[in-house]
Amino acid sequence: MKKFVNDPKAFVPDMLRGIALANPDTLTYLPEFNLIMRSDSPSQNKVSVIQGSGSGHEPAHVMAVGKGMLDGACPGDVFAAPPTDYIVEATRRLASDKGVLLLVNNYTGDKMAFEMAAEFATAEGIHVRTLFINDDIAVEDSLYTIGRRGVAGNFFVMKAVGAAAEAGADLDEVERIGKKVNAATRTMGVALSACTPPAKGTPLFEIAEDEMEVGIGIHGEPGRRREKIKPAAEIVEEVVEALISDLPYEDGDDVALMVNGLGGTPISELYILFGNAHERLAKHGIKVTSSYVGEYCTALDMVGMSITLVKLDSEIESLLAAPAQIAARVF
Amino acid sequence: MKKFVNDPKAFVPDMLRGIALANPDTLTYLPEFNLIMRSDSPSQNKVSVIQGSGSGHEPAHVMAVGKGMLDGACPGDVFAAPPTDYIVEATRRLASDKGVLLLVNNYTGDKMAFEMAAEFATAEGIHVRTLFINDDIAVEDSLYTIGRRGVAGNFFVMKAVGAAAEAGADLDEVERIGKKVNAATRTMGVALSACTPPAKGTPLFEIAEDEMEVGIGIHGEPGRRREKIKPAAEIVEEVVEALISDLPYEDGDDVALMVNGLGGTPISELYILFGNAHERLAKHGIKVTSSYVGEYCTALDMVGMSITLVKLDSEIESLLAAPAQIAARVF
Numbered sequence: 001m002k003k004f005v006n007d008p009k010a011f012v013p014d015m016l017r018g019i020a021l022a023n024p025d026t027l028t029y030l031p032e033f034n035l036i037m038r039s040d041s042p043s044q045n046k047v048s049v050i051q052g053s054g055s056g057h058e059p060a061h062v063m064a065v066g067k068g069m070l071d072g073a074c075p076g077d078v079f080a081a082p083p084t085d086y087i088v089e090a091t092r093r094l095a096s097d098k099g100v101l102l103l104v105n106n107y108t109g110d111k112m113a114f115e116m117a118a119e120f121a122t123a124e125g126i127h128v129r130t131l132f133i134n135d136d137i138a139v140e141d142s143l144y145t146i147g148r149r150g151v152a153g154n155f156f157v158m159k160a161v162g163a164a165a166e167a168g169a170d171l172d173e174v175e176r177i178g179k180k181v182n183a184a185t186r187t188m189g190v191a192l193s194a195c196t197p198p199a200k201g202t203p204l205f206e207i208a209e210d211e212m213e214v215g216i217g218i219h220g221e222p223g224r225r226r227e228k229i230k231p232a233a234e235i236v237e238e239v240v241e242a243l244i245s246d247l248p249y250e251d252g253d254d255v256a257l258m259v260n261g262l263g264g265t266p267i268s269e270l271y272i273l274f275g276n277a278h279e280r281l282a283k284h285g286i287k288v289t290s291s292y293v294g295e296y297c298t299a300l301d302m303v304g305m306s307i308t309l310v311k312l313d314s315e316i317e318s319l320l321a322a323p324a325q326i327a328a329r330v331f
Numbered sequence: 332m333k334k335f336v337n338d339p340k341a342f343v344p345d346m347l348r349g350i351a352l353a354n355p356d357t358l359t360y361l362p363e364f365n366l367i368m369r370s371d372s373p374s375q376n377k378v379s380v381i382q383g384s385g386s387g388h389e390p391a392h393v394m395a396v397g398k399g400m401l402d403g404a405c406p407g408d409v410f411a412a413p414p415t416d417y418i419v420e421a422t423r424r425l426a427s428d429k430g431v432l433l434l435v436n437n438y439t440g441d442k443m444a445f446e447m448a449a450e451f452a453t454a455e456g457i458h459v460r461t462l463f464i465n466d467d468i469a470v471e472d473s474l475y476t477i478g479r480r481g482v483a484g485n486f487f488v489m490k491a492v493g494a495a496a497e498a499g500a501d502l503d504e505v506e507r508i509g510k511k512v513n514a515a516t517r518t519m520g521v522a523l524s525a526c527t528p529p530a531k532g533t534p535l536f537e538i539a540e541d542e543m544e545v546g547i548g549i550h551g552e553p554g555r556r557r558e559k560i561k562p563a564a565e566i567v568e569e570v571v572e573a574l575i576s577d578l579p580y581e582d583g584d585d586v587a588l589m590v591n592g593l594g595g596t597p598i599s600e601l602y603i604l605f606g607n608a609h610e611r612l613a614k615h616g617i618k619v620t621s622s623y624v625g626e627y628c629t630a631l632d633m634v635g636m637s638i639t640l641v642k643l644d645s646e647i648e649s650l651l652a653a654p655a656q657i658a659a660r661v662f
Binding site: 002003004005006007012014015017019020022056058059063110229231235264268269270273274275278279288293295298301303 | 334478560596
């Protein structure tokens with residue numbers, strides 16, 4: 001296993017400690033609950049927004065904590081939902097008079113843990129709601145899901161919801177925006193390699209040197225099919241056509257376009273894919289007005305990418321453009 | 332070869348086109364010279380700062396173009412110095428009454444191309460200087476270098492020089508700052524895998540499943556030695572001890588600490604390394620006051636990392652903290 005790790009069982013706490021040490025002025029870290037939270041949260045004047053999920057998807061979601069996005073993140077172990085009591089504790093510590101919104105990517109384990117945690121928190125008198133994200137069009141139902149999976153499009157929900165909460169919107173309004181952005185967002189991914197969970201030490205699946213998995217999940221779940229690797233522009237064509245026929249997007253639409261790396265793909269290749277996607281969309285009369293290229297939701301060390309489209313209107317556009325100050329920054 | 336590419340020979344222009352399409356309001360792209368420049372440069376009221384190098388190191392340097400950092404970048408092909416005429420053209424287009432500073436990582440090919448370009452530009456009446464960066468302590472001389480190599484520490488020179496130029500400093504002052512930051516900066520890297528140039532299609536070197544290369548160069552050049560992979564904290568210990576003994580850094584020093592991914596390393600592992608480095612420095616009484624974790628200078632798809640330390644004083648600290656608005660951003 002070619003990884004920079006110490007004890008593989010301590011992979012998540014070792015990583016979280018690093019994130020906390022790199023952001024001493026803005027983040028508070030509670031190791032006993034895998035909890036990373038804004039040092040200045042909760043504010044009783046804003047809705048608190050929390051997301052949890054399995055680890056291994058960084059920068060999602062622990063590095064999206066900060067002003068203008070999440071108030072806290074409570075990850076589980078690698079590719080495992082956070083324990084219910086971690087979510088309850090996060091909700092308690094970030095409870096606000098204006099309410100708490102729990103963002104959850106739609107996987108069965110996460111859904112169960114968050115719904116149960118919301119029940120416990122409600123019983124304690126905390127005003128809390130859950131919002132499920134399911135932007136991945138690759139498959140209905142899958143290894144870990146009933147319905148569609150939540151993947152990199154999650155970023156846009158966090159960003160818009162975070163901006164609305166920061167601006168003082170109430171829980172109804174923050175929830176409305178989250179649902180609206182989720183409904184306007186579609187993603188599909190392609191993997192060229194598997195990924196290796198540190199505690200397992202071997203790749204999650206086998207894939208031949210000349211093959212790719214179209215519609216890959218961010219835990220290595222199967223997608224639509226396995227096929228021979230094609231040139232980047234042809235891969236992009238297939239993914240973009242699947243995306244725009246799903247919503248559907250129309251001639252004249254403005255979109256946000258994200259090309260997300262799955263962990264092991266160089267930035268150079270992501271920009272090649274972005275250029276090809278931009279050109280493909282132009283052929284349909286769809287205009288890219290916001291661009292996102294980089295790592296937003298990864299699958300450990302997987303060589304792969306996903307493409308996300310968000311159909312924009314002026315409300316979503318201004319929420320995405322609002323300032324945010326979070327751990328995930330390059331420069 | 333597991334890559335998202337079209338024609339491997341068009342790897343660099345395909346990537347540059349993607350970068351330009353993602354930043355239509357701020358960047359201008361001249362394909363005939365591989366030139367990415369600020370759309371609002373040159374300003375005759377500031378020194379223009381340009382960097383070129385081989386491609387394959389993204390985000391360095393094409394994604395560091397923008398307000399507060401570079402005015403332009405003229406990359407060559409993958410791991411190849413830019414042609415002299417590209418550099419001359421970049422210098423012409425970005426010529427300013429206050430002068431032009433060419434930043435160059437210290438490799439023989441780049442050094443020759445930039446020195447020749449500076450001579451041509453000078454002959455045309457442009458006030459231009461070159462500044463060489465050599466932060467890599469792994470080896471003196473190497474496959475492509477006389478003296479030490481320039482690697483990820485280059486970021487700090489670009490950032491400080493860019494901030495000084497933006498603030499209106501003259502060419503003498505901008506050059507002084509660049510030399511000062513270079514002199515205060517030390518880097519060393521470790522690779523767990525080789526990298527595969529797209530046009531070659533096969534890895535640049537062989538490395539066994541249980542081996543790492545200590546002191547790796549960003550073109551796959553050999554480092555200090557090959558050894559068995561160790562736990563992250565032990566790898567960090569070796570690199571940090573080498574760095575602090577080189578400058579030397581002392582008890583009570585404030586430093587900027589960068590953990591840079593070489594292209595194929597997940598963010599999660601970079602934060603594990605960062606935590607270990609932070610703790611190791613604390614044992615020496617060295618305090619991390621600025622943190623940088625992510626990809627700053629890569630080697631295509633190499634699984635590996637480098638650690639950079641910058642000895643800070645109040646001048647360097649404030650230049651590094653100045654605002655910059657560039658293509659490389661995660662959120």
